[in-house]
Amino acid sequence: MQFFQDHILSVILFTPTVGAILMLFIRGDRENVHRWMGNLFGMLGFLVSLPLVIRLGENWNTFNPALADFQFVEDVEWIPSIGARYALGVDGISLLLVLLTTLLGAIAILSSWSAITKRVKEYYILMLLLQTGMLGVFLALDFFLFYVFWEVMLVPMYFLIGVWGSDRRLYAAIKFFLYTLAGSVLMLLAILGMYFTYAQQTGVYTFDIRTLLEAVPGFSPTLQQWLFWGLFFAFAIKVPMFPFHTWLPDAHTEAPTAGSVILAGVLLKMGTYGFLRFSVPMLPDAVKEYSQIMVWVSIVAIIYGALVCMMQKDMKKLIAYSSVSHLGFCTLGIFALTPHGLSGSLLQQINHGLSTGALFLIVGVLYERRHTRMIADFGGLSTPMPGFAAIYLIVSLASLGMPLLNGFIGEFTILRGVFEVNKHWAAWGVVGIVLGAAYLLWLYQRVMFGSVTREENQHLPDLNLREYATLVPLVVLCFWIGIYPKPFFEIIDPPMHRIVNRVNPGYYLVDPVKPLPAPSTETGITSATPGSVEVPPQEQR
Amino acid sequence: MTTPLPYFLDSIWLIPLFPLGTAALMLFFGRRLPNSAVSMLCVGSVLVSFVYSVGAFLQLRAWPFAALGYWPEKVLFDWVSLGAYHTDTRQLAQFTAEWGFLLDPLSAVMILVVTGVGLLIHIYSIGYMGHEGGYYRFFGYMNLFMFSMLTLVLANNLLLMFVGWEGVGLCSYLLIGFYFLRKSASDAGKKAFIVNRVGDAGFLLGIFLTAATLGTIKFAELGPAIQQMGLSVGAPALTAIGLLLFVGATGKSAQLPLYTWLPDAMEGPTPVSALIHAATMVTAGVYMVTRTNAIYQMAPEALAVVAIVGALTAFYAATMGLVQNDIKRVLAYSTISQLGYMFLACGVGAYIAGIFHLMTHAFFKALLFLAAGSVIHALSGEQDMQKMGALWNRVPVTARTMFVAALAIAGIPPLAGFFSKDEILWKTWSSGGIGQILWLLGAVTALLTAFYMFRLINLTFFGQSRVPKEVDHHVHESPAVMTAPLVVLAVLSVVGGWVGIPAALGGSNHFEHWLEPVISQPAGVARAVALADEAHHDPAEYVLMVVSVLLALLGIGLARYIYIRREGLADQLAARWCGLHRLLFRKYYVDELYDALFVNRAKDLGTTLAAFDRHVIDGWGVDGSAWFTRFTSRVSIWWDTWIVDGLVNLTAWVVGVFSYPFRWLQTGRVQNYALVFALGVLILLAYYLRGIL
Amino acid sequence: MPTLFPNPEELALILPQIWLAVFGLAILLLDFLLGPRQKWVNAFGALLGVLASGVALWRLRGVHAVGVPGFGGAIVVDPFFVFFGFLFLASTALVILLSVHYLEVEEEHRGEYYALMLFATVGMMFLAAGTDLVVIFVALETMAASFYVLTGYLRRDKRSNEAALKYLLLGAFSSGLLAYGFSVLYGMAGSTRLTEIGYAFRTPSNEIFPVVALVAVAAGLFFKVAAVPFHQWAPDVYEGAPTPVTAYVSVASKAASFAVLMRLFLVVFEPMRANWELLLGGIALATMTWGNLAALTQTNVKRLLAYSSIAHVGYILLGLVAGNETGLKGMAFYLFAYAFMNTGAFAIVILLRRKGVIGDELDDMNGLIYRNPTAAVLMVIFLISLAGIPPTAGFLGKYFIFLSLIESQHYLLAVFAVLYIVPAVYYYFRIVVHMWLREATDAARPVISPAQAVALAVCTLVTLGALLYAEPFVRLATYSLLGSVVR
């Protein structure tokens, strides 16, 4: 138990790898064994990540949002001669993303049960390795380690798209790979630049993110700008921000369902995670200087993505472009550089993971039944598939930002933050919301409403238990975040406030006319207990 | 600071929850329930809500507001609590939106109307929807709607109101598209939702601006915050908030220019039209403007816009109502028109009159729709008035109750509509400024209203029967479960106005006194209300009353003359002014205009951008020389075949372009290599000798 | 009074080479005694020789930083030499393991092959140790001559003939140029010892002879490492040579040439750094460009790997351009990593060789994942490493190079260098595509022989281990720099 407490992050990180290695030794033709093993370890990966937030016993320490530091830190030497360490840790920024990754990983694996019929063994092994890669990116506290995971992850994803994708999979896979690689190699240069400059200043060679987070803002402005652009390309391509998004529709469209879920749910978050973790806090001056450009690029992405969505004939492509639009909100929030913008952006990343992940699962459900993703091939599915219709509707609404569902909270918070900086930006963002409603509902309508136009669709089976099992958790989470997002904000807010303090040091000190109430840490009913009224200030009559 | 709340006031949060519970039940398990259980559960839950509303209302009457200075509020928990931010005045504020429910006289009136009318419509639906497929789904949506509407009404802050706001929009979308097998129905649903989203965008920005300006979005704190921030009357920020919120209201309440979705929304089942598109949801805008009157009172320009838009909409929609043949569409335009009245009232500062009209309108318009539904039901789904007529005795209860409703809406005393409409017209007249012009518009609208309502009555119930043969022998009165609500509503249409009989007619205007505490009256803006009070015995009030009654009678008479006495005159008139007729009939071509302006342009833009993506970004930015390719026709043929075949991917081609020159140098001839070698030496030497020379 | 015969201490310095030579001769004799089925004993003997040499070399590991000069300064035994010596021995051993089965398939299994490999290793080791122009020249010729013969070893194979002839003609041509450069060096210093020449360079009597010498010598060495524009032999030779020889040429010969290149540039030409830094940068850039771009459309795996190896040369040269400690460490580490990952990649190509199938076309790779999953997976690891993607040794090698460029402020070169990873991934993954994503066109299932398994295991372990457990490997690279080559 104590071991688990001390090394929980390593356990989380390597549980999937252990599964993958075990599966290596099982013969490839025993497909069901692999399916069970894959699901077992996917689920296990999720379960071992839960103790981060759920107490296991008397002496168990869960994540404490009140602490400013990284938690559950593991830090041992790895390559001492270059100063690289095996350092893991989570804070409010990464915790939710880690949980999202483990959850979506498990769900994605579960969703592949019947969809994957060829090369089952390799599939599950790669899924599990991918899982480790993604978790490593979020957990690493050492730049070297971070970069290793950042790139490691590309390889399994390449194979997932390339082997199990649809018609143009080769093109999509290599495009994905090369595109993201091009960005990340530039990031490598930026990382090396930081590493070297820090060593020049202090004589200490280290990749430690915590150290560099403190040191890099002290570098010369010119260098900071170069570092910003170096990091920018890696993250912007991953997000993807506007001019770098063209890999995304191809990759999402061609990937197998689980691959799309992971791509949309987790991989894209790495870009925004990078901005939040590195670009903004490390290079506050450069970020401030370029925030205008970034904001406009984000706005273009929001609107552009939404407009392009309208014209898509392929469901997956539509959803892929919707990701461009939604991630535009995330970057918009980040580069507004206000607490709300940042918090909302992080929450919206989680939201997007849940709702777009679910949308891809939904397309996967249809694809598995009909082997087509063309919108025109469907229509009127509400009749044969009522359960599916209900879930799909909820997920669509979550994605388009319906209140009570998660998307609304995220978009609202982002726009609130953006509004504070510039009202026009927020107005453009709102335009994106309107368009979002248009394309998602139109899609829903074309697929689900009307009479069944095709004979094949007449008797499509409704969701089975396994498919419910993949979708319902996501739907529940959508509602949870939509109705009671406070626990999430409690985790997200403190690190975001620290970021704002770095970028905009005077932010919380300006004219404190209204004293801020102490942030409440308890959950549940706070400001009013049942049976009491809160007294508003005396109203002037 | 806290006083224990009496039971019903403490339980107001349950009022929306009852319908939500049954809605969830219906949507997830309804398919397995028999229809009777569905009816019991759904109607029952609304009944419980209604009972709780009445209980809360009664206990609210006993609420010692004067002593306490605040209204009962029930906060469940923090919902969106985002921490600090800067307001426009660079002060730090805490953004908090709670799951909090506020019951004050205004919301008390609203929940009574919503649950009351809703209950009646639910009962009616048992009969009306009894034979439709998806019965459970219908009731699930209806109860979801009830939940949303009640949340909207009871919310204690703008954001939670927005939840209800979006929720009703969604339910509206779902219910309009209920007959989802019909493409027109699902199109209409989508249109409603998207047009509403446009409005919602304004609402959302309004919320942001409120928070940014005032540092709070709680209704109860708006007024004090304005004071505290030292904002004066007509402050630009407040005007902006007012306008933005009003954009939201125009969407939801189908005002110019966002009204186009409402007539199309008639694709939904008739009870839906009654509940959502007449009695409750569409009035949300009026409610919201009244709810935030603390802001509007300080923003006279915004208020003026509200008034003007309201008056124009009232008139404009009435003109379109004149020529429609679909019975429900006439009612839809009528609704828009009446909503215009309500906004007109709000716009001149007579919020209470607006809410009053909202209430009475809920009664008689719900009745009109339900009765229309009953007629349609009787005629096996026929909605075209050209194919009705002479039904007066064949559907007696329906016809008589509808007649009452028509009188009410036309403003014939002492029916409900008379009092509320008259109140509005009088307040408009007396508000000064452009008030009298607006009054004129309102008065003409009253004439038109009376005319088209009785056109409807006449075409439907009187004159020659134009009912087709095969339908004719099926005509029957609706069952009691449908007619009973009609009767109840008819009674309400008659007596509903009596709670607000103005002092001028010897009444005590209970309604106004009840609502007065929620209307904020800052010193400078109290003009309209003060004026109204001063003019207590203004003889003009009586003159106007008479004028409006006369106009109503004129309208009724004209309708009778044209459609009963001189059959065929209508067509002659239509032929005489065919341009005007067509313009009206085609609803001023606004739908076409919007399609051309926005919808198609957005689609075009989408196509263009997609093409841009394909060709320019992929082809130019990423894949380098593809740009060149596009301009050389010969190669572009290749290009197309490659794309079409999907065999050769572009990247490979481009890298090939770079790759082949290097490959061609690799001739395989050893002496070529040696020559390149020598060339290398030559270059190396040249590089150095250049430096030495 | 100098003695005509070396004392035992001096002999100990060249004991590794002596063992190799002795075993080489022994194999030549032994070969006569062996029947056609027993030829593997030759390989075993060669391995023993490598082992013996390795042991002898191991005992030299303690040499201090400036090294122990031997034979009147003709050679020096320093950590630099020890490092490269081990590298040569390791790659020789790997290639021997890979050769056994291959030669049996080719029906050319003879002792000369292994003897030549050992002699080539002797040449390479003297090359790394040499501090005298004559030693360097003769050692280079020994190595080269062995490779000419090995390349043409398959006498009946037209491609092998052609490759050998091309290699020889161009190699001799470049040797001529190199010798010309050496003669000018001698003419400058009046001595053949590198240290003396180094002095002459520090106090040049004129500025033109150094330039001529530099150009001639550099061109000769660039030819050996296959840098643009002196690289064109490489693809043809790599394609035509027997695959184990290709692996050997691409790994060992390259490492040896780099060893001498580093020694010459850092000991002799260092004073002229300002003169050649930019030039070397340009050549490195051109090399990366040409190698990467030409590799993009290759259809023959060996040829593709040949072009890719040219690209790798560009990367390694960049370390020399940076010239700082990181850069040199990077070169050493890169060469080390390259030896294992590249040998691994060629090992997979060797696996595919069987009767009637040469197995070096991309299409021969089709569906390898079905036919031999282990091979396909390992190939992916090697290719990833070659491309420089973690978690592999290749990444760490590139890491050092990039870091050194940043440290020495060659930012533009750094950007180009990192971006060239992208096309590299593209062409390496073409192989992956054929292995993983194409349906098998060939039903045969390649079998991994025990010897190949050992070689593959070693390659894999080092390729992965050099990043995952990098510390000892980085130390090794650091150790190599203790030698006299570093300022």
Add this chain to the structure above:
Amino acid sequence: MVEQFTFYFFAALAVISAVLVITVRNAVYSAVFLITTLLATAGIFLQLRAEFLFVVQIILYVGGIMVLFVFVVMLVDLDIALRQVQFNRQKWVALLVVLAVAGQLVFALALGSEALGLPAAAPESLEPNTESLGLRLFESYMLPFEIASILLLVAMIGAVLLGKRQKPPRSEP
């Protein structure tokens, strides 16, 4: 004077025969002219007081290597070779490039030799040098000497291995 005459005679002979080596059509003539060049070079070696090298040049080069050449020239089909075009298609470009390089080198030598500055050592200091050469060879250059033995061994193996008539293959590779 004699010395200068000797030098220029041998130099001219060497250059002219060298040009003939690469221009004559018949490979046998080429070989003969190469021998002439090598002999002329030997003469220059003698003139440079490198007696041992003079001997090596004649015995090893002319006597050994050139015999090999002639032998091979005879072995490959002579008649066909004679009728073929002797120069490849890049000859003019090659000529241009080579002349350019040569020009650069001449330029470099012209600049460099002036700066070389050292007066030529007296010829007597080198005489007789075979003994000193031998001592030096086994004193300082013993190691390359040993390596050269391996080189020659490799060459021997190689020549035997490659030149040997091959067995007919047992099966198609």
Add this chain to the structure above:
Amino acid sequence: MIPTSHYLYLALALFTIGVLGVLTRRNVIIILMSIELILNAVNINLVAFARHFGSVDGQIFAIFVVTAAAAEAAIGLGIIIAFFRNRETVLADEMDMLKW
């Protein structure tokens, strides 16, 4: 007394001719001869410098160059014979199986 530079020019001339031979002659054997010319030129250089410095090192170097030349010639001719047996040609530009 002949200046050292004259020997260098002579060597350069032979070197140039040798390179030209390598670059232009089609017959592989003649190419190999041209390479011998190049190495011969190097030897002249070395011996000239040896006299220049009054040391025998250059001459010793020259001996090794001759050795290397001999080795290359032997191997080269061996390869040519093997090549000729397979391909029935000794022309350099017909040697283009391996390209691109």
